[in-house]
Amino acid sequence: MSPTPTTATTALDRTTWSRPPVFFTHPAARYGFWFALAAYLVWSTGTLNIDWARTAQGLPRAGDMLARMFPPDFSRSELLIKGVLESLQMAFAASFIGMILAITLGLAAASNLAPRPVYLVARSLIVLSRTFHEVIIAIFFVKIVGFGPLAGLLTLIVASVSFISKMIAEDIENMNMGQVEAVRATGASFPKLLLYAVQPQILPRYLGVCIYRLDANIRHSTVVGIVGAGGIGMTLSATFKRYDYDFSLAILLTIIALVFIGEVFSTWVRSRLR
Amino acid sequence: MNTGAQSSGSYPDIWRRFSPAESVVRTLWLMLIVFTAIWSLRNLDITWEYFLDAHIQAGDLLTRMFPPDWGHTGQILDPLLETIHIATLGTIVSFAIAIPLAFLSARNTTPNWLTWFIGRFFLVSSRSINTIVWALVFVAIFGPGAMAGIWAIAFRSIGFMGKLIAEAIEEVDEGTIEAIEATGASRLKVLLIGVLPQVMPVIYGTTIYRWDINIRESTVLGFVGAGGIGIELYSSINLFRWPEVAVMLIAVLLVVIVSEFVSATARQKIT
Amino acid sequence: MLKISDLVKEYPGGLRALDGISLTVSEPQVVAVIGSSGAGKSTLIRCINRLVEPTSGSVRLDGEELTTLSRRALRRARSHIGMIFQEYNLVERLTVMENVLSGRLGSVSLWQAFRRNYPSEDVSAAFELLDRVGLKGRHDDRADALSGGQRQRVGIARALMQKPKLLLVDEPTASLDPKTSRQIMRLIYELAHERGTPALVNIHDVALAQASADRVIALSDGTQVFDGTPEGLSPEVLNDIYGEEDWSATIRKVDDDDNGDENGDTEAPVEKSKPAPRDIVRNGAVAE
Ligand SMILES: Nc1ncnc2c1ncn2[C@@H]1O[C@H](COP(=O)(O)OP(=O)(O)O)[C@@H](O)[C@H]1O
Ligand SMILES: [Mg+2]
Numbered sequence: 001m002s003p004t005p006t007t008a009t010t011a012l013d014r015t016t017w018s019r020p021p022v023f024f025t026h027p028a029a030r031y032g033f034w035f036a037l038a039a040y041l042v043w044s045t046g047t048l049n050i051d052w053a054r055t056a057q058g059l060p061r062a063g064d065m066l067a068r069m070f071p072p073d074f075s076r077s078e079l080l081i082k083g084v085l086e087s088l089q090m091a092f093a094a095s096f097i098g099m100i101l102a103i104t105l106g107l108a109a110a111s112n113l114a115p116r117p118v119y120l121v122a123r124s125l126i127v128l129s130r131t132f133h134e135v136i137i138a139i140f141f142v143k144i145v146g147f148g149p150l151a152g153l154l155t156l157i158v159a160s161v162s163f164i165s166k167m168i169a170e171d172i173e174n175m176n177m178g179q180v181e182a183v184r185a186t187g188a189s190f191p192k193l194l195l196y197a198v199q200p201q202i203l204p205r206y207l208g209v210c211i212y213r214l215d216a217n218i219r220h221s222t223v224v225g226i227v228g229a230g231g232i233g234m235t236l237s238a239t240f241k242r243y244d245y246d247f248s249l250a251i252l253l254t255i256i257a258l259v260f261i262g263e264v265f266s267t268w269v270r271s272r273l274r
Numbered sequence: 275m276n277t278g279a280q281s282s283g284s285y286p287d288i289w290r291r292f293s294p295a296e297s298v299v300r301t302l303w304l305m306l307i308v309f310t311a312i313w314s315l316r317n318l319d320i321t322w323e324y325f326l327d328a329h330i331q332a333g334d335l336l337t338r339m340f341p342p343d344w345g346h347t348g349q350i351l352d353p354l355l356e357t358i359h360i361a362t363l364g365t366i367v368s369f370a371i372a373i374p375l376a377f378l379s380a381r382n383t384t385p386n387w388l389t390w391f392i393g394r395f396f397l398v399s400s401r402s403i404n405t406i407v408w409a410l411v412f413v414a415i416f417g418p419g420a421m422a423g424i425w426a427i428a429f430r431s432i433g434f435m436g437k438l439i440a441e442a443i444e445e446v447d448e449g450t451i452e453a454i455e456a457t458g459a460s461r462l463k464v465l466l467i468g469v470l471p472q473v474m475p476v477i478y479g480t481t482i483y484r485w486d487i488n489i490r491e492s493t494v495l496g497f498v499g500a501g502g503i504g505i506e507l508y509s510s511i512n513l514f515r516w517p518e519v520a521v522m523l524i525a526v527l528l529v530v531i532v533s534e535f536v537s538a539t540a541r542q543k544i545t
Numbered sequence: 546m547l548k549i550s551d552l553v554k555e556y557p558g559g560l561r562a563l564d565g566i567s568l569t570v571s572e573p574q575v576v577a578v579i580g581s582s583g584a585g586k587s588t589l590i591r592c593i594n595r596l597v598e599p600t601s602g603s604v605r606l607d608g609e610e611l612t613t614l615s616r617r618a619l620r621r622a623r624s625h626i627g628m629i630f631q632e633y634n635l636v637e638r639l640t641v642m643e644n645v646l647s648g649r650l651g652s653v654s655l656w657q658a659f660r661r662n663y664p665s666e667d668v669s670a671a672f673e674l675l676d677r678v679g680l681k682g683r684h685d686d687r688a689d690a691l692s693g694g695q696r697q698r699v700g701i702a703r704a705l706m707q708k709p710k711l712l713l714v715d716e717p718t719a720s721l722d723p724k725t726s727r728q729i730m731r732l733i734y735e736l737a738h739e740r741g742t743p744a745l746v747n748i749h750d751v752a753l754a755q756a757s758a759d760r761v762i763a764l765s766d767g768t769q770v771f772d773g774t775p776e777g778l779s780p781e782v783l784n785d786i787y788g789e790e791d792w793s794a795t796i797r798k799v800d801d802d803d804n805g806d807e808n809g810d811t812e813a814p815v816e817k818s819k820p821a822p823r824d825i826v827r828n829g830a831v832a833e
Contacts (some may be wrong), residue, residue, distance in 0.1 A: 014324055044362065047355065047356070048420040049356070050419060054419075057417075057419050057423075058415050062415045065415060077542060085317070089314035092310050092311055092313075093311055096308075096310070112796075130528075131492055131527050132527070132530075133483070133494045136494055137525075139508070144328050145325060148321070150320045150325060154328075174334070181634060183647055184623075185628040186628075186649075186650045187620045187624030187650065189655070191655050192658050195659055196658065200637075201638050203310075220404070222409075226406055226497065230319075236407065237408070237410060237498070240413075240414060252403060255677070256402040259401075286668065286672055287668045287669040289642055289663070289671070291642075291661040
């Protein structure tokens with residue numbers, strides 16, 4: 001990135017140094033890149049609707065906000081606990097339902113097991129649901145089943161199914177077909193083939209992916225509430241509307257703790273699965 | 275022709291895959307998982323009646339979207355461009371912040387344990403808070419608009435990129451660093467000359483990867499007023515203008531898929 | 546027992562891997578199928594249990610036509626045809642016992658298979674087979690903890706668990722060192738004769754084929770160019786199969802191998818009391 005000083009380069013030449021620069025080895029290319037970047041910055045910031053006067057107030061406002069955030073207000077613990085619990089419950093239930101539904105979709109999306117039309121339909125479903133952000137999916141579920149945790153639960157289920165099934169499908173496509181052929185040659189039916197040749201090959205990674213998804217669901221469960229789909233996010237977004245910043249901070253700290261615990265747990269379980 | 279097993283009776287005829295203790299442990303795990311799921315479902319405040327006609331509602335919603343209001347295409351081009359700008363600028367900002375923070379959070383380059391802890395704390399906080407929650411914060415600071423969006427994207431990406439870059443720094447070849455230190459170079463020079471070039475591929479790869487995630491994230495920033503296509507999408511949904519919504523969804527689909535493709539191609543070129 | 550007539554396999558793209566093969570195996574014998582790489586050996590074997598669908602022709606096993614079976618009937622037929630592979634193809638994350646018992650998958654219910662709850666006669670047969678192939682006590686090891694030769698022994702046990710009417714063996718030794726290769730081939734030979742099961746063994750090592758088969762068939766470009774006793778493989782015949790070359794070294798090696806084999810068992814002992822395959826053939830002890 002930064003042009004290397006010549007003195008240091010000679011110093012490097014005498015050492016074990018081996019990796020050549022990866023990008024922009026030619027000076028012209030390097031200057032071209034910086035020029036293009038500058039041009040893009042000018043163009044994009046010019047196009048954006050930015051209220052510079054309002055932006056200028058940002059720093060004092062941020063200071064004011066921080067001042068109001070401290071000390072965080074944990075006194076409304078009942079509301080806090082209820083929201084967190086709801087988020088957690090959505091995450092647990094969605095992960096469980098998702099990991100079961102994903103088995104079918106994952107099988108259907110594996111090109112080496114599923115018939116062509118089934119494969120195409122399954123793949124399109126996965127691509128479609130993975131393209132749209134959880135919050136977009138959440139708002140549609142809010143429109144369909146109304147405000148509340150059901151919409152959030154359904155959102156997380158959709159996200160989990162598409163994520164886990166994509167991983168399952170990839171694993172199945174990469175599995176050793178010789179083992180499958182051997183079990184098929186014993187006269188095993190398709191379900192037995194799944195039990196004896198497919199499941200053993202993909203199970204450890206499948207479980208790892210499910211645990212990872214639980215972790216991701218805990219993180220996402222805190223945001224679907226922003227469009228009314230239940231959980232602590234609903235409470236959080238209300239505090240911002242009321243300028244109730246000390247409660248906001250309490251919620252944010254709780255979320256950070258929750259996500260941290262989820263991540264540690266998920267890493268621990270996945271390391272034990274190896 | 276087939277004599278089958280010449281049973282001598284001396285071989286065990288019972289075999290269990292798991293010992294009784296193993297079976298108990300497995301059953302307990304299974305029960306724990308199932309009970310957690312059931313407990314979660316039962317305690318969620320869900321009106322299941324709404325669920326019963328959900329498929330009708332969903333079908334109704336889909337039929338209302340067709341035909342998409344193609345005339346609306348012209349009006350969404352600007353917000354769409356804004357979405358891409360927010361993602362790109364946010365990624366650039368986070369690039370600038372994440373690199374120093376990564377050096378602070380990598381064990382082999384951080385000055386002392388306190389700086390390491392501070393670095394890690396920022397990275398963890400950044401990652402724990404979702405982009406859209408960051409957007410809530412920055413809308414409160416900068417007011418509604420793209421500025422809030424850019425900072426929201428940047429603040430969430432710092433933790434993501436910082437963590438991956440710090441991991442790469444920790445794997446840097448120590449020999450090179452020592453060799454440069456031996457030349458009497460200052461600490462900063464060691465970082466710039468010895469470490470940075472080695473992790474540059476990771477930095478580029480991570481940045482491009484995060485950029486395409488950010489494109490997807492920035493499509494919803496507008497839901498909390500932080501700019502981009504989300505603003506129009508949210509208002510069209512709330513006004514039940516489904517044919518317009520359909521056009522925007524298709525646009526989002528295209529932009530996300532194209533950016534994913536661009537990102538994948540670019541990353542392939544690097545490695 | 547096995548009667549193949551006019552078997553043709555044309556792969557998509559027009560390649561005729563089998564061009565009208567006819568072959569009858571009417572006694573429990575080990576038939577080595579030799580031929581250079583790409584001759585169609587694997588295709589022939591796979592066309593029998595229809596892991597590869599033959600294009601035309603007929604395959605009859607104990608009078609039953611296999612090529613026209615429905616999927617369900619084909620599964621039942623496959624459950625009586627054991628198969629042994631070059632890459633062993635054990636399910637690596639399963640235990641040795643599960644791999645051996647998987648030979649019974651065609652005859653147990655889905656629930657039994659899921660619970661690993663096999664009938665007691667299957668379990669004792671599996672233990673006996675593991676003992677017979679020299680893996681006593683290894684039943685709870687994971688398959689990927691075994692050496693190549695040991696894996697192939699499990700592969701053999703799995704195939705025999707099926708109580709097969711026919712063994713299909715595709716290059717069983719191509720991934721093994723020479724000594725282990727001979728042990729494995731001898732094991733296959735002995736078991737085929739002990740159980741009266743005919744075996745079709747693909748093998749590209751001419752010396753090994755001569756040493757461990759009752760009959761040799763040679764394929765070249767999808768057609769059969771030789772069918773006879775191992776002794777009948779003269780240099781002239783081999784020239785027909787593989788093209789001009791000096792065969793004296795290859796053929797002499799057969800005898801060297803045989804002598805060296807007597808005390809060559811290092812990996813896992815196969816019962817020493819049994820005579821070596823060639824001797825069995827020479828004495829005619831098990832012919833018919
Ligand atoms: N799945 C396949 N599709 C197309 N051609 C194949 C396929 N499998 C094998 N072949 C071709 O058929 C011929 C015979 O192959 P094979 O039976 O594997 O020979 P061998 O086992 O004697 O080495 C070869 O030319 C090979 O390239
Ligand atoms: Mg072959």
